[in-house]
Amino acid sequence: MRHFLTLKDFTKEEILEIIELAVKIKKQTKKGKFKPYLKDQTLGMIFEKSSTRTRVSFEVGIHQLGGKGLFLSSNDLQLGRGEPMKDTARVISRMVDMVMIRTFAQSTLEEFAAYSKVPVISGLSDSYHPVQLMADYMTMVEHGKNIAPIVAYVGDGNNMTHSWLMMAAKLGFELRVATPKGYEVDAKILEDALAFAKESGAVIKIGHDPKKAIKGASVVTTDTWVSMGQEAEKAKRVADFHGFMVDEKMMTLAQSGAMFLHCLPAYRGYEVSEEVFEAHADEIFDEAENRLHAQKAVMVWLDRNRNK
Ligand code: CP
């Protein structure tokens, strides 16, 4: 049985197979065809953090696949009153067919998976956001930006950056990361990504100069400077990220026609300017919609690989 906790556990071929399936499922959906790939299955969705896209896309996704989503907020579960994750896993996984969890520590996902009888999907942790990257890469494919891409990530070295690192390292494309000093990516995750990059031929560049990262890029991306759980650090972060906003001047350094992606929610006037955001709104909201299609593909793929 396979889980979807990080792209680290997936080969290039598997990632591309899931993306291909997502494109196929999207086409069917657009024609109004909802194939019941997961008929009568239940997806448990545990949320320890807020969400708009992840919740709606998983709940609608499992519904369109013929199943049912069960929204479980940790505030309402006994988990919130101290019931151990391993007990929660052993109970819930006896009743549902798949579980999605949005949590803080990656180790929480791993613990749940270790005790689960059913496949577990990450809906974001402090370390990674792998389903988001599936949607992001799918959007690059749809917009023809997957041919020898040069991706520039400008901003905080966070869960999104780590997922971009893993995607680039697995698929073998160029990724340039620019963070302010003190906000670098996790050293262990970088080490792992560089090891995969050696095999795939990915070019990974890490630095502190956003202009250098963006120069000649075909895809530019960023994320909030203040991730969930970091609210108290907002004032310091806003000061430390001075000069890292992706604005029009910055975008002119990229290739002409470069794509801009943002996982959302976006904070205009901080990591991205209003002008850049609105100029690329079509790409950004395709990216958001693709969460639905990509995650349906992840669920179908995990179901198919359940007994392998
Ligand atoms: N991008 C993303 O995961 O959005 P939500 O936090 O709204 O789920």
Ligand code: NVA
């Ligand atoms: N880095 C952000 C991503 C939100 C989808 C966070 O963790 O809050």
